[in-house]
Structure formats: structure tokens, C-alpha cells
Amino acid sequence: MTSSNKSVAELLIERLMQWGVDTIFSLPGDGINGIYEVLRINEARIKVVQVRHEEAAAFAACAYAKYSGRLGVCLATSGPGGVHLLNGLYDAKFDGQPVLAITGHTFHDLIGTHYKQDLDLDKLFMDVAAYNERIMGPSHVHNVVDEAIKIALSQRTVVHINIPKDIQGWEMDGQRSVANTPAHSADIYKMSRPVPSQAELIAAADLIDQGKKVVILAGRGALDARDEVLELAAMTQGVIIKALLGKAVVPDDSPYTTGGIGLLGTAPSQDAMQECDTLIMAGTSFPYMEFYPKQSVRTIQIDIDSARIGLRHKVEVGLTGDCRETLRSLLKMLKQNDDKSFLEKTQERMKKWNDILYAEGTRNDKPLKPQVVAFHLSSIIDNNCIICTDTGVVTTWAARHIMVRGEMQFSASGNLSSMANGLPYAIGAAMANPGRQIICLCGDGGFSMLMCELATIAKYQLPVKIIIFKNNTFGMIKWEQIVFEGNPEYGLDLHPIDFAMFARSCGVAGFSVNDPALVEKTLRQALNTLGPAVVEANIDPFEAPMPGHINSTQAWHFAEAMMRGEKDRWNIIKTVIKNKVRRVL
Ligand SMILES: Cc1ncc(C[n+]2csc(CCOP(=O)(O)OP(=O)(O)O)c2C)c(N)n1
């Protein structure tokens, strides 16, 4: 076949392959049958991962990008298929991941005539996609695909291409416009790692050298700058605090880190934030402003996106640049600080915090505490495993008790904080990293939202181990209603599902545990299972994810909710008091 009689669908898939795309997450439909036929013919060169819900395709594409640094691609049919993609696409947009969404449309000459599935996805996606085009014919394909991919990669965001179903079959017919010179668009992307000017770096180094109590707040932009962040901490005798998406920037056993920050963070991180005199923000726009230091703390911010400089905190020196390269340049200019007092004080606090985590993780009373599950899981997973976490209280247990070490990777739905991301993240992670252990921590609410994707995991025999923290409630909202609002809980109870039995019905090994003494053994059985496995951990629904430090408003709200008729008040009070006593003893 000569290039002159290739169809739009053929040109599309060919160009994607030229860009190195070899995996597409998708669910079929009549609006994309033309593309599917070309995918069928090319199945040896490009893989279609069939999901059960298009939302999962978009989440999986986001995770594919997160866990590989490559472009994630998802494909959905016209109308409802495209609509289903939206939430996963917003997840990618909010966490800065390059994802290309391809969708179908109805016949080009019936658009706008109330025909079936006549839904202009390019209009619907105007907000989510930084680039959003409808393909008009064969000579339009290469240009649009090139442009879309370059924008996705360079802006780390979502792009969208829409193709009416009949146009997918159109062949080159001499309709190319004279102005559209052949080969004027190329499948070439040159990544840049910009570095700020010397003057800016000198100003930053000067400021850092004056700091006596330095905190480095590291986010996802610093994920490939582990050595540099550790060296910066060593030079400044500073403390590394990790935003959730930056949990894998440095290992959790580093003497410089206090782990996470925010509601799911640690008390020593909160203390360090309150006491520091200098803040270095490295690749983060961690959203919770109440956890930042006071505005008078002198701040340097490094971000690849100049539009993010000055967001969240008053910045004295802003450095627009790639974190790794910027830190490398900066490190050459810094003086060694010999005053270890701030770091040592923090390390003392961290010792106490770790003792608390250990005590919580090794409890043997019933009902089973969620911390016990996360603690044992952490100790037996591979040093290079990939961790995917769903959204809920479960995120707190993962953030606090899973200790990052070695080459582990960790992610969650960050800025969107969407539920249901866990399972599809695991699919994307597994597809991008064959042979690696994939660990997925879900709440029972988040898991049940897209539990159909367990069938996908079974179909492709992905080595995903799913731990479901089953408390039969939307746990996180329970504590929000009680502690933040002062309201008795409402609308949260979940009808229980036997997840182990469900797993087996999908052809996946299913385990269930409710005895703390059996947690490690059960988890090991699941981890040693070839292929996928599910562990349903029946945990105490009254175990609250208290912030590192609880403030007086939160305590007051808690009391108020109890007085106003919280239905489980005696169980909750009993559990909270028990925990308080344990911490004091
Ligand atoms: C798609 C979506 N819907 C609703 C929410 C609000 N929300 C955040 S956490 C949560 C509860 C999660 O429950 P579950 O998955 O059971 O986890 P748990 O908190 O019990 O550990 C809800 C409803 C959300 N973040 N995303």
C-alpha cells in the first residue's frame, strides 16, 4: 500500500507507532470501529488493553505516564465512551501527566442534526485538554497527531483528538491543500531541562547559606532528583518533607526526612514546618496552605512551570527550571552548614514518631486495625515494587506506614483526589513495567466504584496484589463530617461485599483476614501467588486517621458531633480514648 491510499485510521495508528506508542487503553464502540480494524491488523506492534469502563482507560493511561515517564494513550467511542473518560483525564491534567485521548464522533455530515451519539467531545473536552482537535481528512492526521503529542509531552498535560467515524475510513484523495506542505510536521520531540540564570542561582544560594533551619519540601517534580535532594539536605543540615506525590523522592529511612505533610503526614513534619527559617520548595505545589510555614519564612521555589512560582507561599527567589538540573547547579554554589541542631531535634522527634508507628502497626487487639495491615505489607513488599493508592482514609495508612525504599515508586490521585483510581492505576503501572510487583491499596468504597477492572487484571494476568481496607463505610468522609464539620455522620454506611469471593468469581485468588495474628501470613500468601491476588482486610471502622497534631477546633468539632447524636459515638469515643491511652503509655 502506498502512502497515497492509506486511510485516516491507518495514518493515525502508523503515526502513533512512529512516536513509539505501543499500548492503548480502550473499550470499543461503533464510533471507533474503523480505528479498531487497523489496530487488529497491527496487533503484533501495538497492544490494545481492553478495560471494562472508559474511566479506567483514562486512569490507566495517566498511571502509565506516571510510572514510566512515557505518553499514556486512551481511546474511546463517540458519545458515552468519551464522556466516561473525563474523570481519568482530569486526574492526568491535575497531576501533570502527558495523556493523549482519542475519541470517535458520528458521521461527519450528520454532526449537529440530533443523530445518535452526536456529542461534540471536542467541545466537552475544551477545559480538560490543552490541545483539542477534530481530524478533517487524511492530510490532517500527521500534523494533528504530532502537535498533540508534542504539547502533551512539553506541557505535561492532556490532549485530545476526535475523528468522525466515516472520516476514519477516508483515503488520500488529492484533497491536500496547497499550503499543507508534505513533511512540514515531524515526529520529533526534544525534551528540555531548563536551568535558571547564574544570577538567580547565586541569589538562591546566598539565601540558603543564611538559613539555620532549612526545610526542603519535595514534590513530584523532584522524583528524578533523589541524589540531589539528599545532597542538598546534607549541605544545609536540612529536613526533607515529602508531598504525597513526592513520597518516592527519598527513601523513608533517610535520616533527613520526616515523611509526609498535611492531614496524612507526620507530626515531626508539622513541627519542622512551624520552626524552620528557610523553605526550599522543589517541584511541588502541595495544596494545603495551612500546613506551610508562616509567610515570613524565607522561601526559594524551584518549578519547571514559571506560572507556579509564588503559588502557595511568598517566594523570595523563584527558580524556573528542571529540579534535578537546577539543584545540580545550585549545589556547586552552596557552603556546607555545620550546625546540626535543627536536624538533630527533628530526628529525635522522628524517633518518637516511628515508635508510635511501630506500636500501632504491631497491635494485636481486635477488631483489626488498618495500621497493622499497612505496617506488615510495608515490611514484605519488593524493594522495587510499584505502589498505587486509592483515595480515602486508606491513603493515610499508605502514606504513613508504607516505607519507601530502594527503587519503589508510589503514586495516588493527587490534586484531583479521585476515588476509584487504584485498580486502573495498577493496570497502567503493570503494562508499563512488566515483571515488577504492583501493590494496590484500596478502600472498599473506592474499590467497588471500578471493581469491574479486576476482570481486566485477570484477563491479562497482571501481577497486581490488591489490598482492600474494608470498613463498610466511606471512612474519610465519616471523619470529615465529625472532626471538620462537627456533624454526626450521615450517608456513609456501605452494604458489605464479600470481596474475596468476588475475586474468585473473576478467576483471581481471594483472601480474607480479620485476625491481626494472621495478617502477615495472609499477605505473604497473596504476594507469593503467581498472577493477581486480592486480600480483603476487615478493619476497625472506628479507627480515626488523626492528623499528626490535632488542633483545638478539631477537638471541639469532635465533641460537638458526639453530643449532637453521632450514632456510633460510644464506639468512636472508646476507640479514640484507647488510642490516646496507648500513645501516652
Ligand atoms: C470520585 C469521588 N467521589 C467522591 C469523593 C469524596 N470522597 C473522598 S474519600 C471518600 C471515601 C472513601 O471511602 P473508601 O474508599 O471506603 O475508603 P476509606 O476512607 O473508608 O478508607 C469519598 C466519598 C472523591 N474523592 N472522589
Ligand SMILES: [Mg+2]
Ligand atoms: Mg471504606
